[in-house]
Amino acid sequence: MKHKYIAKRYWKDQSTAMGQSDVMARAFDDVINLSLGDPDLITHELIIDKAFADARAGHTKYTDFRGDPELRAEICRFYEEEYGMDVKDEEVFVCASACLGMYLALEAILDDGDEVILQAPYFTPYPQQVELARGIPVELATYEEEDFQINIERLEGLINERTKAVVINSPSNPTGNCLTVETMEEIGRIAEKYDLLVISDDIYTAFSYQNPFVPFGSLKGMKERTIILNSFSKNFTMTGWRVGNIIAPEYIIKVIQQINENVVFTAPSISQRAALHALRNRKEVQPSMVEEYRSRVFYAAKRINELKGMSVIDPPKGSFYLFINIKETGLSSEEAAEAILKEAHVLMLPGNAFGSCGEGYLRIACTVNNQVLGEAFDRIGRMKLFGGK
Structure with a gap:
């Protein structure tokens, strides 16, 4: 944003794919958003209840x-x-x-x-x-x-x-x-x-x-x-x-x-x-949450490796992200992410948003349940780019 009242160090656009993901998620009415690592589960009710009891007791x-x-x-x-x-x-x-x-x-x-x-x-x-x-x-x-x-x-x-x-x-x-x-x-x-x-x-x-x-x-x-x-x-x-x-x-x-x-x-x-x-x-609030995301990551890895032109390290090692290799498609990270959004209405982040060595990859966050993940990969699987007819 070049403007006389903006510091010159910010004149060059520094926006990122992550920062623009909310805009991209509104591109279609039925977008499946796998872009951001914001868990879909809400905070455990025990934590919420105890925190707000403390608020009422004066911790404000x-x-x-x-x-x-x-x-x-x-x-x-x-x-x-x-x-x-x-x-x-x-x-x-x-x-x-x-x-x-x-x-x-x-x-x-x-x-x-x-x-x-x-x-x-x-x-x-x-x-x-x-x-x-x-x-x-x-x-x-x-x-x-x-x-x-x-x-x-x-x-x-x-x-x-x-x-x-x-x-x-x-x-x-x-x-x-x-x-x-x-x-x-x-x-x-x-x-x-x-x-x-x-x-x-x-x-x-x-x-x-x-x-x-x-x-x-x-x-x-x-x-x-x-x-x-x-x-x-x-x-x-x-x-x-x-x-x-x-x-x-x-x-x-x-x-x-x-x-x-x-x-x-x-x-x-x-x-x-x-x-x-x-x-x-x-020990009460974490195990079920961790198991839920573990289930999603392992399921998504299986679905990815069944598609033509996509692969990911399997079994996954950690986090609830997968870094998907799409080099076989011949497309850049941004081209592949754009094609998937336009044709399948699934939003992923291009790997080069995470550094130059991320080129040739897409990142997904498994922050939706397995049913929604399944729908996302069903859609991608229908794309000609990934083996569909």
């Missing part, structure tokens, strides 16, 4: 600047119980979403011109979040033929004197990949060798289907150089509550707190109470 004011003390204590307890990690209260900050948490972390650690290596394909906002903090994003490509694992030689080849941090995401949005412990240990070795920070985006930890989730920060020697980003959005179907948390060394948390006081002051008090009850009752 600002909380402590680092977050509700009860929630911080519950986060520390969670990491001890689930992963054997010793997380101290001073290392926890509650934020109004992990998206904001990423910006706060980058703003706290980056000097102008510092470089941040991004595991790609990446969550679409990463590059602009780095740029907002006056850093330079650097794409680290991963590939399906390498199981979307980070290649350590490629990682090391991107490091220079301006490299400050590496961002990893496992289970991954958009690929659904999970980094192996061996890969993470190699990343840790590189981080120590070059004295780097690792920002670990741990948003889909409940959705690790093949192996139990292992936090990068729990690896030997990594806690002191790791910034963990967490969210309640996906692990507890709480996207609209906008609450997450950061775990990092105390000196980083102190700076993050100072920055956040000038952005949103504190995360919403009622949302923090909801997060508290989600953690306390996770």
Whole structure:
């Protein structure tokens, strides 16, 4: 948007396929929207009831600047119980979403011109979040033929004197990949060798289907150089509550707190109470939700691999996304997404929205039930492009 009253750094259009998905979803009356990772299930009634009881009891004011003390204590307890990690209260900050948490972390650690290596394909906002903090994003490509694992030689080849941090995401949005412990240990070795920070985006930890989730920060020697980003959005179907948390060394948390006081002051008090009850009752509210999305992802993978011109890693490893290889069609990601929307009225996101190495792929979010997913793939299967008559 070029205008004299708009900052020149925003004159160039920076809109993304993800940002335009709501407009595209209205292209037809019967669109099946597989574009955004906003779960169709609502937050568990136990969480809602307890949060609103707390609201009626007076939890409607600002909380402590680092977050509700009860929630911080519950986060520390969670990491001890689930992963054997010793997380101290001073290392926890509650934020109004992990998206904001990423910006706060980058703003706290980056000097102008510092470089941040991004595991790609990446969550679409990463590059602009780095740029907002006056850093330079650097794409680290991963590939399906390498199981979307980070290649350590490629990682090391991107490091220079301006490299400050590496961002990893496992289970991954958009690929659904999970980094192996061996890969993470190699990343840790590189981080120590070059004295780097690792920002670990741990948003889909409940959705690790093949192996139990292992936090990068729990690896030997990594806690002191790791910034963990967490969210309640996906692990507890709480996207609209906008609450997450950061775990990092105390000196980083102190700076993050100072920055956040000038952005949103504190995360919403009622949302923090909801997060508290989600953690306390996770063994009751999580299993059925996780199993539902697992069922959908496995079903969708089966249907995809039955189509001509489409394929996906099977069995899926994590998250509720699938990164569909459409290279056999000869179309670009954007061409394939457009054709599917126009002919089948199914909305997917082009893979190049997640970095240049995402070209040749489409991402779907399995946020509709199996019946609707079945209808989506029935429609796609009738397209000549994918084997229909």
